Amino acid sequence: MGAVEQVFLECERARADGDLIQRVSASDKEYHFQNWVGERIEACGLAYDEPGRNTYPDFRLVNHPEGYEVKGLEFPGREADYDSNSQVPTGNHNGREVFYVFGRYPKAERGVDEYPVVDLVVCHGSFLNADTDYVHKNKSFRGFGSYGDILIRDRKMYVVPTPFALAAGTAGLATLIAPADYQVQSSELVQVGELNRVEIDEVLVSYEFNMQTNEMVTHKEPNPNAGIVHQFRAYRSRGAGDTKTVALKEPRS
């Protein structure tokens, strides 16, 4: 069985069994859910490189060319998109397949250090962005301000639609979204939908910011992959909401 399949099924088992997320500290907003996913990978017996703060994807498997990027979201809360600061989502990074693990959990309550996973989506990175060529780079320069000593960071903060916003039928359940050509091996996985994402006609290649008018202009070029359809399939764990179908929502413009 493919590693993602194992990880997904274990996540769903843990969610359904009510294995709780443990808050690390009062101010922790990034490790609690990551740790929960780490325990799942561990439960699968998969070896991984320890995630650091600036590693991408968070968990990199040692014996499979595969990695998992973890995103925790409060529920109810922000649903349409998530901040992907300085990291464009991709389905392939350094020769590794990248899967995103989105998990939603209840809003933090004072004095409550354990809480359940409401729902989750494991999706291939290419579902969020099909491109693998773009290389992200932040640049900065000094010289701004009356004294010329202020540094400006051109820090691109990518804001990406969440799979919950992209695909209807994902709320309250656990869903795996994989490329259509991905060979599912586990009989525990039931297909619950097909999702086709179509590439746009023009891609953004640059932008300029005028600091006097605060105008920003973007420049586009024809997309060599215009019209290409990227096909995905949604799966659920057998018996766990496998009659509820998943379909792409109307895209936002």
Next chain:
DNA sequence: TGCCATTGTATGGACCTTCG
């Protein structure tokens, strides 16, 4: 004078808050 420990700066991750 080369090595290492310490300090400083840049980068990146992950939310939160406010306003229209």
Next chain:
DNA sequence: CGAAGGTCCATACAATGGCA
């Protein structure tokens, strides 16, 4: 609500300064 603006701070990397 969602978009824009903001906060916090852990790390990576660079610079500095003792000291054998």
